[in-house]
Amino acid sequence: MILRPATLSLILIALLTAGLGLYAGYYAVKIHENWDTSCGSEQQLALERRTYLISTIMSFVITLELISLFLFIYTADNLHNQFAGAMCAAGSLAVNPYGYPALLLKVINFLLGGVWLILNRADNKGYDYPLIRTKAAFLTVMVPLLVQESITVILYFIGIKTDVITSCCGSLFSSAANSFTGDLAALPHRPMQILFFLSMAITLLSGIFFYTRKRSGYLFSISSAVTFLISIISIISFISLYIYELPSHHCPFCLLQKEYDYIGYTLYICLFGGAVAGIATGVLMPYRQIGSLKRIIPETQRRLALAAVIFYLIFSLVTAWKILASTLKLG
Amino acid sequence: MIELVGVTKTFNSGRPHQFTALNSVTLVVRPEEITVFKGPSGSGKTSLLTMIGCMARPTSGRIFLKGVAAALPFQEEGVEAVEITSLPERFLTAIRRSTFGFIFQQFNLINGISVLENVMLPAYTTGEGVAHVKARALSLLEQFSIGRHAAQRVELLSGGELQRVAIARALINNPAIIIADEPTAHLDSKLSEEFMAIVAQLKSEGRSVLIASHDPLVFDSPLIDSLVEMRDGEVVSSRSFR
Amino acid sequence: MKRSIERHLNILDFALSSLKRRRAKNFSLLAIYLLVIFLPASLLFFVSALKREAAIILSDAPDLVVQRLIAGRQDLVPKIYAEVIAGISGVSEVRPRLWGYYFDSWNGANYTIMTSDDRSLKQGKASVGSGVARSRKMKVGSMFPLRAEAKAPLILEVESIFSSRSDLMASDMIVITPEDFQQLFNFPAGQVTDLAVTAGNARELPTIAAKIVSLYPDSRPILKSEMQRTYQAIFDWRSGMVMLILAATMLSFIIFAWDKATGLSAEERREIGILKSIGWETSDVLLLKFWEGAVISLTAFLVGVILAYFHVFFFSAPLFAQALKGWSVLYPRFQLVPVLDAYQLVVLFLFTVVPYTTAIIVPCWRAATTDPDTAMRS
Numbered sequence: 015m016i017l018r019p020a021t022l023s024l025i026l027i028a029l030l031t032a033g034l035g036l037y038a039g040y041y042a043v044k045i046h047e048n049w050d051t052s053c054g055s056e057q058q059l060a061l062e063r064r065t066y067l068i069s070t071i072m073s074f075v076i077t078l079e080l081i082s083l084f085l086f087i088y089t090a091d092n093l094h095n096q097f098a099g100a101m102c103a104a105g106s107l108a109v110n111p112y113g114y115p116a117l118l119l120k121v122i123n124f125l126l127g128g129v130w131l132i133l134n135r136a137d138n139k140g141y142d143y144p145l146i147r148t149k150a151a152f153l154t155v156m157v158p159l160l161v162q163e164s165i166t167v168i169l170y171f172i173g174i175k176t177d178v179i180t181s182c183c184g185s186l187f188s189s190a191a192n193s194f195t196g197d198l199a200a201l202p203h204r205p206m207q208i209l210f211f212l213s214m215a216i217t218l219l220s221g222i223f224f225y226t227r228k229r230s231g232y233l234f235s236i237s238s239a240v241t242f243l244i245s246i247i248s249i250i251s252f253i254s255l256y257i258y259e260l261p262s263h264h265c266p267f268c269l270l271q272k273e274y275d276y277i278g279y280t281l282y283i284c285l286f287g288g289a290v291a292g293i294a295t296g297v298l299m300p301y302r303q304i305g306s307l308k309r310i311i312p313e314t315q316r317r318l319a320l321a322a323v324i325f326y327l328i329f330s331l332v333t334a335w336k337i338l339a340s341t342l343k344l345g
Numbered sequence: 346m347i348e349l350v351g352v353t354k355t356f357n358s359g360r361p362h363q364f365t366a367l368n369s370v371t372l373v374v375r376p377e378e379i380t381v382f383k384g385p386s387g388s389g390k391t392s393l394l395t396m397i398g399c400m401a402r403p404t405s406g407r408i409f410l411k412g413v414a415a416a417l418p419f420q421e422e423g424v425e426a427v428e429i430t431s432l433p434e435r436f437l438t439a440i441r442r443s444t445f446g447f448i449f450q451q452f453n454l455i456n457g458i459s460v461l462e463n464v465m466l467p468a469y470t471t472g473e474g475v476a477h478v479k480a481r482a483l484s485l486l487e488q489f490s491i492g493r494h495a496a497q498r499v500e501l502l503s504g505g506e507l508q509r510v511a512i513a514r515a516l517i518n519n520p521a522i523i524i525a526d527e528p529t530a531h532l533d534s535k536l537s538e539e540f541m542a543i544v545a546q547l548k549s550e551g552r553s554v555l556i557a558s559h560d561p562l563v564f565d566s567p568l569i570d571s572l573v574e575m576r577d578g579e580v581v582s583s584r585s586f587r
Numbered sequence: 588m589k590r591s592i593e594r595h596l597n598i599l600d601f602a603l604s605s606l607k608r609r610r611a612k613n614f615s616l617l618a619i620y621l622l623v624i625f626l627p628a629s630l631l632f633f634v635s636a637l638k639r640e641a642a643i644i645l646s647d648a649p650d651l652v653v654q655r656l657i658a659g660r661q662d663l664v665p666k667i668y669a670e671v672i673a674g675i676s677g678v679s680e681v682r683p684r685l686w687g688y689y690f691d692s693w694n695g696a697n698y699t700i701m702t703s704d705d706r707s708l709k710q711g712k713a714s715v716g717s718g719v720a721r722s723r724k725m726k727v728g729s730m731f732p733l734r735a736e737a738k739a740p741l742i743l744e745v746e747s748i749f750s751s752r753s754d755l756m757a758s759d760m761i762v763i764t765p766e767d768f769q770q771l772f773n774f775p776a777g778q779v780t781d782l783a784v785t786a787g788n789a790r791e792l793p794t795i796a797a798k799i800v801s802l803y804p805d806s807r808p809i810l811k812s813e814m815q816r817t818y819q820a821i822f823d824w825r826s827g828m829v830m831l832i833l834a835a836t837m838l839s840f841i842i843f844a845w846d847k848a849t850g851l852s853a854e855e856r857r858e859i860g861i862l863k864s865i866g867w868e869t870s871d872v873l874l875l876k877f878w879e880g881a882v883i884s885l886t887a888f889l890v891g892v893i894l895a896y897f898h899v900f901f902f903s904a905p906l907f908a909q910a911l912k913g914w915s916v917l918y919p920r921f922q923l924v925p926v927l928d929a930y931q932l933v934v935l936f937l938f939t940v941v942p943y944t945t946a947i948i949v950p951c952w953r954a955a956t957t958d959p960d961t962a963m964r965s
Contacts, residue, residue: 016820017827019631020930022834023937030945051431055404062433063956066869070948078941085933092930096816138870142433176820400864400959435868442866453861456854457608467865469597472590514865 016096020089021171027082031075032164038071039157046150051142065146069134072153075160076127083120084279086167090117091270097180103267104183112170119163121286126156128290129297136298136314140306148301183265187250198250199264210248213241214330217292221323224295225316235296238322242289245329249281253333256340277336281329288325291318347374347397347522347553348426352406354392354578366392368578369406374555375571376412376521378587379548382557383564384575390557391526393575397555398524399429399441406430410444442467446515450527452507454499454514460486461495464514471518478517485513489543505536512543522553529560537562544568595878598871602878609855616847617887623840624891624939625898627833631931632899633907634826636923641818644756648814649682649783650792653799654807663778668803672784675798677791683779685768689733689761694722700772702765710764712746718758720748736773743767784808830938837939841946848950856957863959872955880947884940892932900925 015021041064050058090103090113100106107113130152137145186193189200220234249266257274258265269278295318302311354367367389374380374397382390395401396408409426429437454463464482465475486492489509494502499510508528515523525544529537537560544554545568558564564572574581606613653672655664666683673681685702698719708714715725723731725745732740749757768774784799786792796808851859859872867875898904900923 016823017831018823019627019826019830019938020934022827022830023934027937027941030941034945034948051433059402063869066873066956067949067952070873070952074944074948081933081937085937088930096820142436395960435870438866438868447864449864453864455858455861458604462604466601466862467867469601470594470867470871472594474593475597518866 015172016093016174016176020085020092024082024086024089025168025171027078028164028167031078031082032161034071034075035157035160035164038068038075039153041068042150042153042157046147046154049143049146049150062143065143068153069138073131073134076131079120079123079127079160083124086117086120087267087270091267093174096176097178099179099182101182101184101268102265102271104186104265105180107170108186109175109178109180110170110173112166112173116163116166116170119159119166123156123159123163124286125290125293126152126159128286129294130156132290132294132314132318133297136301136307136311139310139314140304142306144304144307145301183268184263187264187266188262189264195250198247201247201251203252206248206251210244213237213244214326217241217326218323218330221292221319221326224319225323228312228316231299231315231319232296234319234322235292235299238288238292238295238326241326242285242292245285253281253336256337256342259340259342261342277332280332284325284329284332288322288329291322291325295319295322346376346411348372348409348411349374349393349397350407350409352393352396352403352408354389354396354401355404366578367396367403370578370580372573372580372583374553375585376553377548377551378570379544379554379556379568380571380573381564381566381569382555382573382575383559384581385559387577388575389578390575392578394524394526394555394557398445398447398522399437400447402432402437403430410440442471443518444520444522446518446520446523448508448511448515448523448525448528450530452511452531454507454510456500457498459496460491460499460502460510463499463510464517467514468517482513482517485516486510489513504531505539508532508536508540509543520552522555523547525554525556525558527558527560528556529558529563534562541566541568594871595874598874599878599882602875602882605858605875606879606882609852612847612852613883616844617883619840619843620883620887620939620943621891621894623837624887624935625895626836627830627938628892628895628935629898629904629906630826630829630833631935632895632926633904633923634822635926635928635931636899638819638822639924639926641822642815645811645815645818648811650786650789650811651784651796651799652809653782653784654809655781655803655805656807657805662805663775664781664806666777666779668806669779669782671802672782672799675795675802677786677788677795678784679787680785682783682785684781684783685765685774686780687768687772689771691723692734696722697759699760700768701760701762702768703762704765708746708762708764710766711742711744712763713743713767714747714749714760714762715745716749716757716760717754719761720745733771735771741767741771837942841942844943845946845950848947849953851954855954859954859957860959863957869955873951876947876951876955880944880951884943888936888940892935896925896927899923 045061045064045068048057048061087103090106093106094100094102097105097109100109107117130149133145133149133152137143137149186195187199188196190196217234217237220230220237223229224231224234246266249269250264254264254266254269255261257269257277267278268274269281270276271278295315298311298315298318301307302315304311349370349372352367352370353365356364356366370389370393382393384390392401396403407428407430409428411426427440429440432440455466461479461482464485465478468478468481483492483495486495489512491506491509491513494506494510499507502510508531523544528540532540541563544556547554556563556569563569570587571583571585573583653664653668655662655668664683669681669683672678687700689698689700690696691698696719703714719725723729725731725748727745727748729745730742731745732742735741743761743763749760763771769776784795786795792810792812796810799806799808862872862875863869898906903922
């Protein structure tokens with residue numbers, strides 16, 4: 015196990031997140047079962063008071079999740095020189111079977127958490143807790159995932175052995191590799207580029223259309239989720255090649271290093287931000303007509319759509335710039 | 346207008362020391378009038394006023410607010426009366442802040458801060474600009490002749506001055522209804538008369554005033570419009586002088 | 588948006604005045620919080636700076652050092668190994684090194700004795716580190732004896748003293764000529780302590796190392812990258828251990844903070860009751876408590892970090908010095924180069940402010956959700 019302060023604090027965060035999540039989740043279940051606004055009994059009043067606690071705890075936990083996602087990747091990157099064969103976070107994460115699952119869970123919880131925070135804000139603006147049941151149900155799904163993530167992160171850090179030879183991203187993300195990551199890297203360039211720009215165009219256009227005409231919200235939301243996935247695959251498939259100016263370097267983590275001006279952070283922050291905003295727009299759609307939210311949700315959705323469009327636009331522009339300015343020319 | 350239908354408030358229900366503060370109270374309070382609630386302590390006056398003033402919710406029964414202007418941000422178009430009993434705390438507080446002004450028996454001012462700050466406190470959370478609130482607060486203090494105490498700490502004021510600060514604070518959000526709980530308990534006769542004069546002035550500004558008191562100076566005053574007598578959580582009699 | 592900002596500012600204003608009104612309680616909390624941040628911050632700064640120094644020093648180390656092992660213990664390397672190894676393809680230079688340790692029974696210190704091929708150093712003269720000079724009270728021109736193997740002591744004259752800027756490396760060093768070295772230790776001719784190997788292409792080093800071992804099975808080649816990794820691991824491990832110990836103090840602080848947050852005085856309860864009765868919502872009171880906590884946390888963090896910075900970089904960490912001095916008699920006087928890393932600050936923040944915030948969430952919520960009625964009647 016690597017005992018440096020950074021890993022200790024990530025383990026601490028994982029423990030706190032799981033503990034607080036379980037605490038909030040327990041009360042979320044209670045609320046989901048017993049909530050009844052029409053009754054003024056003491057139990058109902060107690061539940062209403064609890065909603066403030068859950069709201070505060072979850073906002074805190076999700077903020078921690080956001081920070082720790084980036085800290086986790088940065089730490090994995092920093093650890094790479096402890097392992098023979100690792101040149102970046104890709105190698106550090108491959109050191110034991112918990113590394114990549116931990117990352118995946120963190121990404122999922124980032125997206126879920128972001129959407130929950132947006133739901134929470136909308137609910138708070140509506141004076142009569144219109145979305146309380148939805149939020150509680152959402153939590154019953156999210157809390158087990160949070161706990162799972164914490165366990166995986168802790169197992170990853172505890173199980174790190176430095177005398178293991180791990181793979182370099184060059185072999186993990188090589189087109190010749192017989193793995194999932196290898197398959198992603200091996201996807202043919204031209205079709206991938208077309209797919210990427212097409213999905214991005216649909217998202218941006220439907221977003222602008224939604225912003226101005228308030229129609230096709232579902233299309234926009236689904237499109238932004240799909241674009242998120244396609245963009246990540248595209249980064250591995252061809253975008254990284256242009257940034258590294260090497261036709262065989264597909265790694266999505268080396269982008270985060272100093273020698274590439276930390277461009278990875280810009281790209282990923284825009285991508286994640288756009289995904290959360292876009293998905294949240296869709297999640298809010300079914301509640302547009304509920305009484306106290308009638309005036310609130312449409313406005314919130316417009317702002318979210320605008321945010322998503324801006325994020326994705328920045329992503330596209332930076333990508334396009336890197337492709338055009340690169341010395342690499344792909345066939 | 347405020348309408349109460351079958352309002353009951355029970356504390357510790359189901360447990361040995363169950364206590365019923367109000368027992369099925371049905372009542373109408375007319376707007377722009379001075380209504381006094383008379384009765385011994387324990388008769389439920391305070392509980393009734395806290396519920397009318399959106400500070401607590403009844404265990405059963407309904408309370409309606411009708412014709413209360415501009416104070417209800419959620420009001421659906423075309424609905425006349427707002428039922429406040431089923432509203433959650435957030436909503437109640439919003440209504441309370443904009444519709445009601447409270448004057449407590451113990452004044453309930455915060456020690457350690459200035460008179461001005463005490464008066465401005467209820468408006469802190471509405472998001473209104475500090476300059477506006479401050480101007481309004483200062484003019485209220487002037488109106489009650491305590492403008493010169495604005496920067497002083499409240500611990501240094503006399504009973505009568507504290508009373509006026511409490512009134513000024515109750516008025517900072519320009520409420521339509523003022524609720525006062527035993528306002529003359531700590532005042533001598535002269536100050537009590539002055540208080541009733543202020544109440545009359547508030548009524549002339551178009552506000553409703555609800556007072557709970559067992560002070561004869563209040564419930565025998567010629568200025569009041571209605572008198573509700575309570576005992577053991579029930580309304581014994583209700584008289585109107587108009 | 589503007590309304591939201593106004594609301595935050597108003598509540599922040601009230602939060603500050605609330606904190607001032609309970610000066611004694613908040614001051615004690617702040618003082619301990621500050622200490623709890625100061626200690627790990629000092630540690631992180633200290634270790635980061637040392638790591639940096641070590642990295643710089645190690646970057647000058649030879650690409651590969653060849654030692655010889657007999658029965659698992661380090662032995663002397665025959666000079667002939669150097670000529671053979673120089674013939675391996677990829678090796679650009681092999682430098683035999685003569686150096687060792689000398690135990691001075693007079694003051695119980697260990698000196699590192701190094702040799703220099705520099706022609707300017709004459710026989711009978713030595714360059715000494717400032718730690719050595721201080722402990723033996725030497726100046727330039729002083730004469731001092733070293734007990735040699737062959738009964739008669741070796742008398743050396745101090746030609747120069749290394750400046751204290753190189754203290755981390757050279758504090759305990761004495762540099763003499765190879766001939767004096769031979770005489771001091773009765774070193775066998777034709778043998779050296781180890782070999783410093785430089786390669787033209789760093790990527791070939793593992794191959795070269797493998798070739799050396801196959802040529803001489805009793806040799807142990809050590810790569811510079813391995814040394815760097817080992818040092819990093821040691822620093823990590825040591826600072827991690829200290830962090831774990833500090834975590835115990837952190838825990839006591841958390842309990843203390845939780846206790847303070849739960850134990851609201853009657854006056855505080857009354858104030859919250861009043862606020863709620865005049866129209867503050869639960870979320871407004873929660874925001875008030877949040878701002879109170881934020882002001883305390885940020886103040887403690889900033890002041891704690893600044894104090895730690897001064898402690899480590901201006902005063903060379905005298906608190907840690909006491910703990911470390913026990914290991915060595917010749918503790919170097921050094922001035923560490925300031926290293927300020929946003930990453931370390933985030934880690935520190937997560938280690939200190941986050942547990943504090945966790946501890947006070949539930950007490951603050953309880954305070955914020957009290958019924959105005961009960962709060963005021965009490």
